[in-house]
Amino acid sequence: MEANSVSLGRQRTVSNPLSSTELIDILNGESRDHFQNWSETMTLAVERFSRRRFGALVTALAVTFASASPFSAHAGSPDSGKLPTKIPEGTVLRIGDPETQRALELSGLIDQLPFKAEWANISGGPQTIEAFRADALDVGSVADIPPIHATWTGLKVKIIAAKFRKDPVAHPIYQLGIAPGVEVKTLADLRGKRIAFSPGQAQGALVLRVLQAAGLKKEDVNLIELPSKGDAYPVALASKQVDVAPIWGVLVKHYLHQYGADGATTIPHGLRDDPDHLYAPQAVLDDPAKAAALGEYVRYWALATRWVQEHPKEWIEGYYVATQGLNAKDGQYLVDADGQFDIPSDWNDVITRQQATIDLLASELNKPTIKAEDLFDRRFETIAANALNAS
Numbered sequence: 001m002e003a004n005s006v007s008l009g010r011q012r013t014v015s016n017p018l019s020s021t022e023l024i025d026i027l028n029g030e031s032r033d034h035f036q037n038w039s040e041t042m043t044l045a046v047e048r049f050s051r052r053r054f055g056a057l058v059t060a061l062a063v064t065f066a067s068a069s070p071f072s073a074h075a076g077s078p079d080s081g082k083l084p085t086k087i088p089e090g091t092v093l094r095i096g097d098p099e100t101q102r103a104l105e106l107s108g109l110i111d112q113l114p115f116k117a118e119w120a121n122i123s124g125g126p127q128t129i130e131a132f133r134a135d136a137l138d139v140g141s142v143a144d145i146p147p148i149h150a151t152w153t154g155l156k157v158k159i160i161a162a163k164f165r166k167d168p169v170a171h172p173i174y175q176l177g178i179a180p181g182v183e184v185k186t187l188a189d190l191r192g193k194r195i196a197f198s199p200g201q202a203q204g205a206l207v208l209r210v211l212q213a214a215g216l217k218k219e220d221v222n223l224i225e226l227p228s229k230g231d232a233y234p235v236a237l238a239s240k241q242v243d244v245a246p247i248w249g250v251l252v253k254h255y256l257h258q259y260g261a262d263g264a265t266t267i268p269h270g271l272r273d274d275p276d277h278l279y280a281p282q283a284v285l286d287d288p289a290k291a292a293a294l295g296e297y298v299r300y301w302a303l304a305t306r307w308v309q310e311h312p313k314e315w316i317e318g319y320y321v322a323t324q325g326l327n328a329k330d331g332q333y334l335v336d337a338d339g340q341f342d343i344p345s346d347w348n349d350v351i352t353r354q355q356a357t358i359d360l361l362a363s364e365l366n367k368p369t370i371k372a373e374d375l376f377d378r379r380f381e382t383i384a385a386n387a388l389n390a391s
Contacts, residue, residue: 083295083379084288091115091289093297096122096131096140097278099319103304106318107311113300115293125149125201126227128279132157138284139294143202144275147375148358152367156282158377161298161384162350163305164342168272171339174206177247177255179237180263184244187214187269190221196233196245197223199365202273203233203246205357208364210269218364237264249337250330275350285377295383302384303391305341345385347376 093115095101101119104110110117120137122128125146131137132155139160140146150157165171178184184193187210198204211221224242226232233245234255247255252266278301284290308315312335320331344350355372362369 081379083383084292085295086288087115087292087296088289091293092118093290093293094118094120094136094138095297096120096128096137097301098123098141100141100301100304102319102323103308103315104300106314107304107307109300109303109307114296117297129153129155132281138290139278139280139297142277142279144277144354144357145200145202145205145361147277147279148354148361148370149200150279151370151375157279157375158282158285159277159279159375160285160294160377160380161278161301162344162347163276163384164272164344165274165338166340166342168274169270171274171337172268172271173273173337174203174246174248174269175252175266176210176269177234177237177245177252178265178267179240179243180259181240182243182263184265184267186267188216190214190244191216192221193243194222194224194241196226196228196236196242198226198228201228202275203228203248205361206246206269206271206273208360209271209357212360213269213271234259238262250326250334253330253333275353280377291379295380298380298383299387302343302387305343306388309341343384343388345382347378347381351376 095117096119098119098121101110101117104113120131122131122137123141125142128137128140128142129146129150131140132150147157147159176184182193184190190211191214195207196203197207207223208218211217224236226236226242226245228246231251231254233242233247234251236242237245237247237255238259246269247266255264256266258264278298280294285294312332316328316331316335320326320334321328326334351372354375358370358372361367
């Protein structure tokens with residue numbers, strides 16, 4: 001889900017070019033012997049073999065040398081396909097993931113984290129991106145749009161965990177809120193309507209996808225740019241600043257309760273809107289200590305997710321009631337709306353869906369296209385699912 005407040009809810013191996021310092025280090029180290037032995041072997045080959053046989057030997061030795069070369073990416077480097085696993089003492093992760101923090105606290109898993117966690121009470125795209133730029137956060141919880149938007153603004157980030165909902169169309173995060181007195185019963189009725197639109201958030205992408213599904217273009221509606229923050233969209237609907245807006249979580253229930261008598265309604269959009277990701281700046285992922293700690297955090301993130309699903313009463317009382325100011329009925333409403341979680345061990349389909357979203361946004365917002373594959377750090381791909389299977 002994409003919001004600035006959680007109060008309502010919810011391999012390939014690629015060698016990087018070596019710097020002069022790295023080259024000196026290599027030549028001063030064990031690789032000097034490797035080069036010397038290789039050179040002596042080549043000299044012996046020249047003396048003992050014909051040119052034809054020597055050529056074959058060179059080819060064979062070249063393959064062997066390439067696989068063992070000190071110039072190839074070493075295990076644990078950002079591009080090697082292997083995630084570092086050693087977490088040095090004193091490693092700190094600055095985490096913007098309030099729901100997981102609370103789940104870890106309630107479950108007791110927080111005491112098992114093998115690194116020091118500094119928690120920030122922020123989540124969602126605008127806040128996490130701002131914190132990343134200020135070097136105040138190492139990892140954040142968002143939907144699928146912030147990593148795209150961050151990339152377009154020049155901030156290098158990668159998705160390191162992906163979670164979804166089983167039967168996502170039956171368990172949507174958002175519904176389309178309809179202002180009192182406005183007649184919208186199907187997606188086709190959106191033509192000509194004023195629709196709240198937040199380009200850098202998941203709600204904005206959902207609006208574009210809804211228009212696409214309805215066979216409508218941006219020109220067929222009036223998009224009102226309005227950031228989704230707290231109850232901004234329900235308020236805009238109630239005051240008739242907009243005709244339609246995507247609203248989520250318990251806001252749906254409260255909107256209908258408060259304004260239903262005045263003619264307020266909601267309709268389902270019929271699309272999946274369930275991506276829930278962890279993402280981190282590339283600079284953080286390039287730090288071996290933090291990368292290793294992030295691998296462990298992803299593991300505990302998955303275990304916390306399962307704990308929430310298996311302990312709904314404790315979650316309602318310990319999170320929604322105790323920290324979010326909701327009553328137990330609202331908490332149960334949100335638990336029922338969430339349904340069952342799905343953490344895939346293979347991101348191929350996830351990346352395909354992300355690419356479709358990127359292509360739509362690039363076309364509609366006049367942005368350059370980017371490769372969805374480049375937004376995912378696949379070193380983390382199986383960690384969450386493996387954690388669930390192993391425990």
